[in-house]
Amino acid sequence: MAQDPKVRYSRQMLFTPIGPEGQAKLLASRAVVVGAGALGSVLANHLVRGGVGYVRIIDRDFVEESNLQRQMLYDEDDARRHMPKAAAAAEKLSRVNSSVTVEPVVDDVHPGNAESLLTGVDIILDGTDNFQIRYLINDVALKHRIPWVYGGAVSSRGMFAAVRPYETPCFRCLFPHPPEGRGDTCDTVGVIGPIVHVVASYQAAEAFKILVGAHDRFNPYLEQFEMWTNMHMQMNIAGGRQPNCPACGQGLFEFLNGSEEDDVFTVMCGRDSVQFTPRSPRVIDFDKEEQVLRNVGVVERNPFLLRASIDDRTLVLFRDGRVMIQGTQDIVEAKSLYAKYIGS
Known part of the structure; x- marks a missing residue:
């Protein structure tokens, strides 16, 4: 359908x-949302509805029934189809x-x-639940001078x-x-x-301020909320830059320049799962794998992933390797x- 920005964004432009x-700046802006779970689905929804012209949504996971209580872009059909969250989110938001x-x-x-996925944009939005990735986002953001907005909820x-x-x-x-251990998830x-x-709504508001250049309204606080007991705390961090910070003080991007000598098996935070990540990109041939795995278990497949249920374990294969x-949480x-x- 033909769209008139003056109509679609009329209430936002009245602000x-x-x-x-400012609306013209939003339409010309590019954003990336890292993680399309609870925070990320709200963030992506705000950005797309608000008229940010290009939104990249990155997520490694797929929709499960337990997500539906809080991850606003997904429905039961997405969970039944085991849709990757990024694809399901884009499908919804394109409509x-x-x-x-x-x-x-x-x-x-x-x-x-990280550099190829998180650059070429005007802002990075954190929708993850993972501190390692946040330090990685921070390194990329500093190296390429891209503002980003951190968020966490549990x-x-x-x-x-x-x-x-x-x-x-900076985040560091x-x-x-x-933090030591995995903490609360x-x-x-x-x-x-x-x-x-x-x-996520506060994060999106900060993104809008940055993208329209509202310099007098940039938030100088680390904001914290506890909704069940109605507590809100602001920590003024305006003067909190650390001269000896390895990242923004010394330019040592240790998380971005981390060694990737070996393939990585990682226990998924708070989940009964282990993820294998290859040290270099590789493409999985779904046709070949399906033929093999059907001999040992029940196989389901969609364009993005292949699931094989073998006894009481499930293997989920993604095309990127x-x-x-x-x-299980046992890496061995x-x-x-x-x-x-x-394969070996």
Whole structure:
């Protein structure tokens, strides 16, 4: 259908801090959302509905029934089809606003692909639940001077902060070291939907401010919320840059330049799964694998992934070479299953 921006975005343009000029800037802007789960689905929804001209959505996972309570873009059909979240999100959002470009990327962000996936944009939005990836985002953002907005939500707690390279503290200034252990996750302590929407909506608002150039309204705080007890805390971080910060102070992008000598098996945070990530991209031949795996289990397939249920374990194969072994957190067992059914 023919679309008139003056009609579609009329209420947003009536908001004086954006107005027609700001809307034109949004339409010319490019954003990437890393993670299309709870936070990411809200973020992508706001960006596309608000008229950000190009939105790349990156996610490695697929839709499951347990996601539907809080991940707003997905439905039961997506879960039944085991749709990759990035693809399902793009499918929905293309029907919401066909005048903007939504690019789904079904992949895992790692040092080998982070720069290609996270650059060429005006802003990076954090929709992940993973500190390692946040440090990686921070390195890319600093190296390429791209602003980004951090966000996290679990249980009824959440926080966010906007990072403008070399103007504000970077993520590593605020959190010098990754937390020990895996900490609380949605899969271990739960999460309520409202805290997700609050945090992601604040993140999206910060993104709009940055994209329209509302410099007088940039948020100088690390904001924290606890919705069940109605608590809100602001920590002023405006003067929090650390001269000795390895990232923004010394230019040592340790997470981006991390060694990738070996293939990686990683226990999925808070989930009964181990993910295999190859050290270099490789393409899985679904036809070939399906023929082999049908001899040992029940196989389901869609254009993005192949699932093989073998006894009480499930192998999920992605075209980019990743394999998720569900039903175990034992890396030794996962390596054995991978070698047995996929290859050495």
